[in-house]
Every structure is written in C-alpha cells, then in structure tokens.
Amino acid sequence: MxxxxxxxxxxxxxxxxxxxxxxxxxxxxxxxxxxxxxxxxxxxxxxxxxxxxxxxxxxxxxxxxxxxxxxxxxxxxxxxxxxxxxxxxxxxxxxxxxxxxxxxxxxxxxxxxxxxxxxxxxxxxxxxxxxxxxxxxxxxxxxxxxxxxxxxxxxxxxxxxxxxxxxxxxxxxxxxxxxxxxxxxxxxxxxxxxxxxxxxxxxxxxxxxxxxxxxxxxxxxxxxxxxxxxxxxxxxxxxxxxxxxxxxxxxxxxxxxxxxxGGKSAAIVLDDADIAAAASYTAFSVAVHAGQGCALTTRLLVPRAAYDDAVAAAIEALSGLRAGDPTNPGTVCGPLISARQRERVERYLEIARAEGGHIAVGGGRPENAARGYFVEPTLITGVANTATVAQEEIFGPVLVVIAHDGDDDAIRLANESPYGLSGSVWGTDPERIERVVSGVRTGTLSVNGGLWYHADAPFGGYKHSxxxxxxxxxxxxxxxxxxxxxxxx
CATH class of the missing domain: 3.40.605.10 (Aldehyde Dehydrogenase; Chain A, domain 1)
Incomplete structure (x- = not known):
C-alpha cells in the first residue's frame, strides 16, 4: 500500500x-x-x-x-x-x-x-x-x-x-x-x-x-x-x-x-438563541466521522415552542450530508468502522421506533452504497429524555431532539444521564449562559460554537464518562x- x-x-x-x-x-x-x-x-x-x-x-x-x-x-x-x-x-x-x-x-x-x-x-x-x-x-x-x-x-x-x-x-x-x-x-x-x-x-x-x-x-x-x-x-x-x-x-x-x-452529551439551546443555527450546527457535528466520537453532542435540547423549527433546521442540515467515500475531500460522514458497529446503530434505530420515536430523516443505508459500512445521518424525534436512544451511547450519526421547558429544565435534562463528558450551550444572555454552564455536570462545554480541543486543554468526564x-x-x-x-x- x-x-x-x-x-x-x-x-x-x-x-x-x-x-x-x-x-x-x-x-x-x-x-x-x-x-x-x-x-x-x-x-x-x-x-x-x-x-x-x-x-x-x-x-x-x-x-x-x-x-x-x-x-x-x-x-x-x-x-x-x-x-x-x-x-x-x-x-x-x-x-x-x-x-x-x-x-x-x-x-x-x-x-x-x-x-x-x-x-x-x-x-x-x-x-x-x-x-x-x-x-x-x-x-x-x-x-x-x-x-x-x-x-x-x-x-x-x-x-x-x-x-x-x-x-x-x-x-x-x-x-x-x-x-x-x-x-x-x-x-x-x-x-x-x-x-x-x-x-x-x-x-x-x-x-x-x-x-x-x-x-x-x-x-x-x-x-x-x-x-x-x-x-x-x-x-x-x-x-x-x-x-x-x-x-x-x-x-x-x-x-x-x-x-x-462514553458520552451522551447535550446541546442546550436557550430561547434567546438562533434556533436554526444551533440546530444546524449540532446536526452537522453529529454526522462528522459517522458520529463515532464520544464527545459529540447527540442530544439536542430545544425550547418546546421552537421544537418544530429546530427539527426543520436539523432535517435540512442532515439531508445535505450524505454518507460516502472518505477519500472524497467533501465527505463529512464516512463509514462506520465495522459490520458489527453498523448492526449496533441499526439496532438502536429499531429500538427508537419500538419506543414510539419517529425517524425524521435518514435511518437506513445509503441506496448508492452497495458495499461499505454506511448509515445515513439520522434524526430521531418524538421521544422523551428517558428513552433508550436518549440515554445510551449509539456511536453513530444519530441525533435525538428533545423539548425543554426553560433553562432549569434544560439543565435537569442534560444532567439526567449517566454520562458527563461534553456538551454545548447556545444563547445570547451571558448571565443565563453562565448559569447553564455552572449547572451542567460535564467535563467540557462549548458555548456558541467555541472549540475546546487543544493540546493544552484537559479533556475528560464526570460520572460514567x-x-x-x-x-x-x-x-x-x-x-x-x-x-x-x-x-x-
């Protein structure tokens, strides 16, 4: 080679x-x-x-x-x-x-x-x-x-x-x-x-x-x-x-x-944030490397009143991200590592359906991929934060959207997880952002798209992370x- x-x-x-x-x-x-x-x-x-x-x-x-x-x-x-x-x-x-x-x-x-x-x-x-x-x-x-x-x-x-x-x-x-x-x-x-x-x-x-x-x-x-x-x-x-x-x-x-x-990190979108931008960014990130990253934000917590707008933005973002050839410079979502891992992801999608969830986009193998361990970038809606796909690490290009009823509820939902590896907060009011940052029990947090990965920055988690x-x-x-x-x- x-x-x-x-x-x-x-x-x-x-x-x-x-x-x-x-x-x-x-x-x-x-x-x-x-x-x-x-x-x-x-x-x-x-x-x-x-x-x-x-x-x-x-x-x-x-x-x-x-x-x-x-x-x-x-x-x-x-x-x-x-x-x-x-x-x-x-x-x-x-x-x-x-x-x-x-x-x-x-x-x-x-x-x-x-x-x-x-x-x-x-x-x-x-x-x-x-x-x-x-x-x-x-x-x-x-x-x-x-x-x-x-x-x-x-x-x-x-x-x-x-x-x-x-x-x-x-x-x-x-x-x-x-x-x-x-x-x-x-x-x-x-x-x-x-x-x-x-x-x-x-x-x-x-x-x-x-x-x-x-x-x-x-x-x-x-x-x-x-x-x-x-x-x-x-x-x-x-x-x-x-x-x-x-x-x-x-x-x-x-x-x-x-x-x-492991991680099951939450992207918390406050009601004063640009809902569409936050949802699009989070959807894009979960498709990167086919979602095979422990620190990816795989739960999108959005204000209940803006739920439909967030879902629409996430669908639009994920629809434009096709799982494909990793040698192509434009590819964001490549294959899963193995047939075993693809079967794991597909099993979780079946669990989501069985628990009343809706596959809003994706949910299958790409039609044009006869070979390779590919799964389409997927959005799951209509499940509670206690659902299996909202609590367990899937390690695939799968995002779950969950509604929250204000800042305190968003903090509660983010912490209602055995994990505490990463997360993000989206908003415009510095005091509200700081309150959420202080309330979420996790090892790293991104605010409005800030990047925490660097050689001099410590990385690790709380709880089971x-x-x-x-x-x-x-x-x-x-x-x-x-x-x-x-x-x-």
Missing part, C-alpha cells in the same frame, strides 16, 4: 526490535469498501509478557525517567518523523479508519502530531521540584522538597475511532513524564499504531523498551496488561462497560487507572507520582 506498511503486513515493537506476532497475523479491513487492506502482526501472550518485561527493564535500568531534555529531544524526533511521512500516514488513516480525508488535517492526524510539541516542551519546562521551605516539628527543623516523578510502566489501551489522536495523547505525555509504555491498540485499526514502530526504531533515539507496540485481535491480551503486577498504571479509552472491567481488574494490584469513557483528565498539564500530571523529601535544615 505504501512505504510504511510492507505488503506482508506490520510488525510488533518489543524491546526496540520489530518482530512478527507469535500468533501469526490478522486482517485489517477498509470499512468503506469491506476489502482486506492487509495484515497486522498478531501478538501472543508471550509477546505481551516480553513487551511488559522490556518496558519494566527500560524504566528500572536506564536513565530515561531522569533525563528530561533527552525525552523532549526524542519526542520532537517522533513528531518530525511522522511529519516526514504524513502523506503515507494519511493514506493509512483514511483507508483503515474510514476517516474522511478532511479530518486528517485536524484531529485525525496532523493535530495529534503537532500536539507532541506540547508534551516535549512540558518535559523541559515543568517544575519537577518544589521547595516547601523549612518547618519545625518536635524541635527538629527540616527542609522539605516535593518531587514529581514518573509513575513507571504504563499500559495504554486505545480505541479505533480517532487512533492517532488517542494513541499520541497517551504516548506523548506518558513519555514526557518519564514513563515507559506498552501500547495495545484496538484490533480494528492496528496499522495506525503499528506504523509508529519503524518510525520510533529507525528515526528516533528512544531507547529500546521505552515504547512497545503490541497489536492483536485477542482482547485477552489487554486484560493481561491490566492485571500484570509489573505495570504501574493503565490508561484506557473506550466504552464505559469495558472501563468498569478495566478498573475492577486493575484493583487487584492497586494500579493507578485513567479512564476516558471516566476518571481523570487527558491532555493539558492535568493530563501530563496523571503520569506523575509525588515524592516528599525532607532533610535537616
């Missing part, structure tokens, strides 16, 4: 060596065509054991965790290597993820590469030691210093929807903080992780064992990573159901656990321990 991915497939990266998988290879599929793209190395349990051992040795036996400037240098090398191969990476991303090519200029590829600069800069500029000064206890004067140190070996388990963004949002800060990493990517998008192997091995000075990449179609290897006592921390992005299992398994060894999980923050200084500090050192004053 290109120079980064040889015809026979990709390799594992373990202990600085590119190697085949002990369980052979497994296919990776183009979700837009249903064709086999090629093969990825399929790791065995022994491979995972070796990767963890390599990461443990690299942390315990080298100076990686103590040389901040060297780590910054290595991260910039990785950034530059990815930039040098960005067109090959773009081709892989569009083909394997089904990501619309327009998104690869932002969060699907080039944005995460650029974000490595922030991680590298933090390694150099972060205040690693803080002097607390002297204090006297029981007649003894002591000088106290707080040190921040790397956690140790980090197991990173990542999903398929934004693989570069999430892989690098874990690798960058974890490495900048001085940790070593075992990366276990989703089996749906193994190439997007595996291509980092040769770039790291051949174009950076990252020591052997500091980064290990283990691709596999066996979800049991992720469980082994979580349970292994040599691993000090797990960082996981994925479904809330799997997140619960990760947290439970990690508790046996009292691992630090970061979880970025996760524990901890990724990106920003807060995300970097997830990978640090705190040590207090006291000496005689």
């Amino acid at each position: 290109n120079g980064l991915v040889p015809p026979e497939g990709t390799s594992l990266l373990i202990g600085g060596t590119l190697s085949p998988g002990g369980s052979g290879a497994f296919a990776t599929i183009n979700p837009a065509t249903e064709e086999v793209l090629g093969y990825a190395a399929n790791a065995s349990a022994a491979d995972m054991d070796a990767a963890i051992g390599a990461a443990r040795a690299a942390f315990d036996e080298t100076g990686w965790s103590r040389d901040h400037a060297f780590r910054a240098h290595c991260l910039r090398q990785l950034r530059d290597a990815m930039r040098a191969h960005v067109e090959e990476l773009r081709e892989i991303t569009v083909a394997e993820v089904g990501a619309p090519v327009m998104l690869t200029g932002g969060p699907q590829l080039e944005g995460p590469i650029a974000d490595l600069s922030f991680a590298a800069d933090l390694a150099e500029t972060y205040t690693w030691d803080t002097d607390l000064g002297s204090a006297v206890q029981m007649g003894i004067a002591s000088r106290r210093v707080i040190r921040r140190e790397a956690v140790g070996v980090v197991g990173a388990i990542t999903p398929w929807n934004f693989p570069h963004q999430i892989n690098l949002a874990k690798l960058g800060p974890a490495l900048a903080a001085g940790n070593t990493v075992v990366l276990k990517p989703a089996p749906d998008t193994p190439w997007c992780a595996a291509v980092l192997g040769p770039l790291i091995a051949e174009h950076t000075d990252i020591p052997a064992g500091v980064v290990n990449i283990v691709t596999s179609d066996d979800h049991g290897l992720g469980a082994r990573l979580v349970e292994d006592p040599r691993v000090d921390m797990i960082t996981f992005t994925g479904s809330t159901q799997t997140g619960r299992a990760v947290m439970a398994a990690a508790s046996a060894t009292l691992k630090r656990t970061f979880l970025e999980l 996760g524990i901890g923050r990724e990106m920003g200084v807060a995300g970097f500090e997830e990978y640090l321990e705190t040590k207090l050192v006291a000496t005689p004053a």
Whole structure:
C-alpha cells in the first residue's frame, strides 16, 4: 500500500526490535469498501509478557525517567518523523479508519502530531521540584522538597475511532513524564499504531523498551496488561462497560487507572438563541466521522415552542450530508468502522421506533452504497429524555431532539444521564449562559460554537464518562507520582 506498511503486513515493537506476532497475523479491513487492506502482526501472550518485561527493564535500568531534555529531544524526533511521512500516514488513516480525508488535517492526524510539541516542551519546562521551605516539628527543623516523578510502566489501551489522536495523547505525555509504555491498540485499526514502530526504531533515539507496540485481535491480551503486577498504571479509552472491567481488574494490584469513557452529551439551546443555527450546527457535528466520537453532542435540547423549527433546521442540515467515500475531500460522514458497529446503530434505530420515536430523516443505508459500512445521518424525534436512544451511547450519526421547558429544565435534562463528558450551550444572555454552564455536570462545554480541543486543554468526564483528565498539564500530571523529601535544615 505504501512505504510504511510492507505488503506482508506490520510488525510488533518489543524491546526496540520489530518482530512478527507469535500468533501469526490478522486482517485489517477498509470499512468503506469491506476489502482486506492487509495484515497486522498478531501478538501472543508471550509477546505481551516480553513487551511488559522490556518496558519494566527500560524504566528500572536506564536513565530515561531522569533525563528530561533527552525525552523532549526524542519526542520532537517522533513528531518530525511522522511529519516526514504524513502523506503515507494519511493514506493509512483514511483507508483503515474510514476517516474522511478532511479530518486528517485536524484531529485525525496532523493535530495529534503537532500536539507532541506540547508534551516535549512540558518535559523541559515543568517544575519537577518544589521547595516547601523549612518547618519545625518536635524541635527538629527540616527542609522539605516535593518531587514529581514518573509513575513507571504504563499500559495504554486505545480505541479505533480517532487512533492517532488517542494513541499520541497517551504516548506523548506518558513519555514526557518519564514513563515507559506498552501500547495495545484496538484490533480494528492496528496499522495506525503499528506504523509508529519503524518510525520510533529507525528515526528516533528512544531507547529500546521505552515504547512497545503490541497489536492483536485477542482482547485477552489487554486484560493481561491490566492485571500484570509489573505495570504501574493503565490508561484506557473506550466504552464505559469495558472501563468498569478495566478498573475492577486493575484493583487487584492497586494500579493507578485513567479512564476516558462514553458520552451522551447535550446541546442546550436557550430561547434567546438562533434556533436554526444551533440546530444546524449540532446536526452537522453529529454526522462528522459517522458520529463515532464520544464527545459529540447527540442530544439536542430545544425550547418546546421552537421544537418544530429546530427539527426543520436539523432535517435540512442532515439531508445535505450524505454518507460516502472518505477519500472524497467533501465527505463529512464516512463509514462506520465495522459490520458489527453498523448492526449496533441499526439496532438502536429499531429500538427508537419500538419506543414510539419517529425517524425524521435518514435511518437506513445509503441506496448508492452497495458495499461499505454506511448509515445515513439520522434524526430521531418524538421521544422523551428517558428513552433508550436518549440515554445510551449509539456511536453513530444519530441525533435525538428533545423539548425543554426553560433553562432549569434544560439543565435537569442534560444532567439526567449517566454520562458527563461534553456538551454545548447556545444563547445570547451571558448571565443565563453562565448559569447553564455552572449547572451542567460535564467535563467540557462549548458555548456558541467555541472549540475546546487543544493540546493544552484537559479533556475528560464526570460520572460514567471516566476518571481523570487527558491532555493539558492535568493530563501530563496523571503520569506523575509525588515524592516528599525532607532533610535537616
């Protein structure tokens, strides 16, 4: 396919060596065509054991965790290597993820590469030691210093929807903080992780064992990573159901656990907002990358008196967004990642109908798409906020419109969800907007279309949407321990 991915497939990266998988290879599929793209190395349990051992040795036996400037240098090398191969990476991303090519200029590829600069800069500029000064206890004067140190070996388990963004949002800060990493990517998008192997091995000075990449179609290897006592921390992005299992398994060894999980975020439109503009924007956003984003606003809460106007605007917006070829620069809504995911979305649409909902637009497969895992951008009306499709994460291009009876009711409806990942507020009165922002229990909020995604901005959720923050200084500090050192004053 290109120079980064040889015809026979990709390799594992373990202990600085590119190697085949002990369980052979497994296919990776183009979700837009249903064709086999090629093969990825399929790791065995022994491979995972070796990767963890390599990461443990690299942390315990080298100076990686103590040389901040060297780590910054290595991260910039990785950034530059990815930039040098960005067109090959773009081709892989569009083909394997089904990501619309327009998104690869932002969060699907080039944005995460650029974000490595922030991680590298933090390694150099972060205040690693803080002097607390002297204090006297029981007649003894002591000088106290707080040190921040790397956690140790980090197991990173990542999903398929934004693989570069999430892989690098874990690798960058974890490495900048001085940790070593075992990366276990989703089996749906193994190439997007595996291509980092040769770039790291051949174009950076990252020591052997500091980064290990283990691709596999066996979800049991992720469980082994979580349970292994040599691993000090797990960082996981994925479904809330799997997140619960990760947290439970990690508790046996009292691992630090970061979880970025699901969402059912609400777009709250106040009665002084431009109803049509807010509804159109929200409808457009839910179709981006076929709705496969945990932070997308998939519930549209509108004033009851403006319900019909909001529905009309959303229908118009979604009707103009056809699910199609992700290689087309004009495509916004590409395919779902797999037949399994398409079946999941279609099952939720059947549930919506059974619960009295109306499919106002979309709701099926595109007529002109004989192949590919496509679902039309869809609008559901006529359901309560307690309906299944308003409470559970669908992970497809599906928007639910719900009426509210004023600002307080909108806040109540937004919070009437097990999730609290993201959301938006639309209005013109600053005081009312601030009241809603303060009232909604969620990790990120957009006001009138403001964008919260950036390398220096922490991302994460309340409630069942996760524990901890990724990106920003807060995300970097997830990978640090705190040590207090006291000496005689």
